[in-house]
Amino acid sequence: MSAVTLSYENGTLRVDGDASGIPLVEEDPRSGVARAPAYRYAALRDLLSQRAGGFEDRVLDLPDLDLTTDYDLRAYQRDALDAWRDAGKRGVLELPTGSGKTVVAIAAMVELGVPTLVVVPTVDLLDQWARELEAEFGVPVGRFGGGEQRAEAVTVSTYDSAYLKAEDVGDDFGFVVFDEVHHLGGEGYRDVARLLAAPFRLGLTATFERPDGAHEVVEELVGSVAYRASVDDLAGEHLAAYDIKRVEVELTDEERERYEEAQGTFVDYLRSSGLSLTSGSDYQKLVMRSGSDPRAREALLAKQRARDVMMNADRKVEELARILDRHRGDRVIVFTAHTDLVYRLSERFLLPAITSETGAKERREILSRFREGRYSRVVAANVLDEGVDVPDANVAVVLSGSGSEREFTQRLGRVLRPKEGNSESPTGRALLYELVSAETAEERVADRRR
DNA sequence: TTGACTCAACATCCTTTGCTACAA
DNA sequence: TTGTAGGTTTCCATGTTGAGTCA
Structure with a gap:
């Protein structure tokens, strides 16, 4: 058994020498070169080091870095x-x-x-x-x-x-x-x-x-x-303690009518077509079918209308008015699923708004004013869920959202940062309101994300 | 350098039952 | 007998982002 040489080549590990019988390594039938995926490097190195004959490792040639930190880990x-x-x-x-x-x-x-x-x-x-x-x-x-x-x-x-x-x-x-x-x-x-x-x-x-x-x-x-x-493991000590309040609102008569009509169209189609939705992938089937089947397409569009009604219900806006009134002295972030609603709320309550349409400069400005305390409230669609440094708030209001557990956790996380300079005792508990339209599919959606 | 635009990629999108094949 | 896991192939809509292009 001759020695083997490992080297890096265009995102793969090239294996020269007698590579027969080495797990993870496959021969490229055209060029005859034996290769393994680059991410297998650690595993391959371990395998080869236990093998008779040894191997030459030319994959990485890295300098040592002398890095130090002052951080004290919790x-x-x-x-x-x-x-x-x-x-x-x-x-x-x-x-x-x-x-x-x-x-x-x-x-x-x-x-x-x-x-x-x-x-x-x-x-x-x-x-x-x-x-x-x-x-x-x-x-x-x-x-x-x-x-x-x-x-x-x-x-x-x-x-x-x-x-x-x-x-x-x-x-x-x-x-x-x-x-x-x-x-x-x-x-x-x-x-x-x-x-x-x-x-x-x-x-x-x-x-x-x-x-x-x-x-x-x-x-x-x-x-x-x-x-x-989990959040619960750290809440109270390293993160703020919190409460979640679900508030159910009724649809107006007119909304109820529109909702039942649209939801009915969707459910009727499911029944008549023999489709059963047991998972997200089943829904994908329906989407694919809608490409060629006009009735499937109509069912999906109806579902979209039903979602619009339940997520943007008028009484949620009224409830938000009460919540904002109750939390005059607090720092509040309002989350929605639709940009239209963001702008509606922004106009009605004079809230600074952030959506994907908000330019980077304006967005920075709003967040920095929120950080400095010049703004105490913002309303946003999904933009603030992840990947943005959002200043501290203590009240979150979820007017509408998806069934995603991830989205919910991220939104909750926005109010859990302990108050600056006083991580031992966060001032008061954080609060998340979740507004849900009663007797609609939104109740299921809200259950799913928890 | 900036801003407006396009494009591609990613994520979510979900009802309440009932059929089939296969494994324990 | 009784549970239980179970595959399709591109894609209705909306929201969001990064990269690239061009003026």
């Missing part, structure tokens, strides 16, 4: 770091929004002392991470994304840019941190993790599981969940 952060280390320096930490996931990643970087790539979903987060890493380590931090393509030993990238660059830089980093790692389950994004050779991997998220089951892919690429702390 007990749960230390536990999380320990758990990740015990898992072989691979795996996911599931920690709530506001619990200091970044700090744990920084501690891991210090411990490893190797070039590191941090991958994040938005340009906003890219800026935040880069600023924080620059301040902490006092080294220049590279950026892939937001119009920049500059590599450094410590680099932050968006998922999109990482996808475009992964083949080129796949052997430049020994450690990769995936922030909001649930995104990695996306069909395209998963390639980012596949093309990198980095043996050490850390995923951070508040909600690991995906309704489509793709978290299993993430487990394969990054590792399993090594440590998990």
Whole structure:
């Protein structure tokens, strides 16, 4: 058995020498070159080191980094770091929004002392991470994304840019941190993790599981969940204690009529077509059918109308008026599912509004005024759910939302940050109102997300 | 450099029963 | 006998984002 040489080539590991019988390695039938996916590097290295004949490793040639940090980890952060280390320096930490996931990643970087790539979903987060890493380590931090393509030993990238660059830089980093790692389950994004050779991997998220089951892919690429702390584990001590109040509102007669008509059309179609909806994938079937079947299309459009009615019910707006009145002295974020409603509320209550149509500059301005206390309320569609540094609030009002557990957790997280400089005793409890239209499908939707 | 635009990707979208094949 | 898991192939609508292009 002759010695084997491992090297990195365009997002794969090239295996030269006698590669027969090595698990994970397959021969490319056209070129005859034996290869393994780059993300298998750690596993392959372990396998080969136990094999007679030894092997030559030319995959990574990385400088040592001397990184230090002043952070003192909290007990749960230390536990999380320990758990990740015990898992072989691979795996996911599931920690709530506001619990200091970044700090744990920084501690891991210090411990490893190797070039590191941090991958994040938005340009906003890219800026935040880069600023924080620059301040902490006092080294220049590279950026892939937001119009920049500059590599450094410590680099932050968006998922999109990482996808475009992964083949080129796949052997430049020994450690990769995936922030909001649930995104990695996306069909395209998963390639980012596949093309990198980095043996050490850390995923951070508040909600690991995906309704489509793709978290299993993430487990394969990054590792399993090594440590998990829920909002309830940390509430009261490191996060604000909270209450959730569900308020049911009745549809007006006119809304009820429109709702029943539309919902009826949808349900009738299901019954007559023999379709049963037991899961999200069944719904997908219906969507596909609607491409060719006009009745299926009409059923879906009717469902859309029913959703509009229940989510934007008039009495929710009236209820919001009462809530805003009750919380005059509080900092309130109002969440909706539709942009139309955002603008309606903005006009009626004179609330600063943020949707995907709001430009970056205006958005920054609103959030900074909210931070400074010049605004005490904002209304937003889904924009503030994730990936934005949203200032502290203590009351959230969910006027409408999806059945997504992730969306709900993120929205709740927006009010749970302990008050600044006083993390020992957050001033009062945080409060989340959930407005639900009575006797509509929204009751089920609201149950699902909890 | 900025802003407006397009494009592609991602995420959610869900009813209350009942058929079939296969494993325990 | 009794549970229980179970596959299709592109895609009705809305919201959001990043990258790329062009003026």
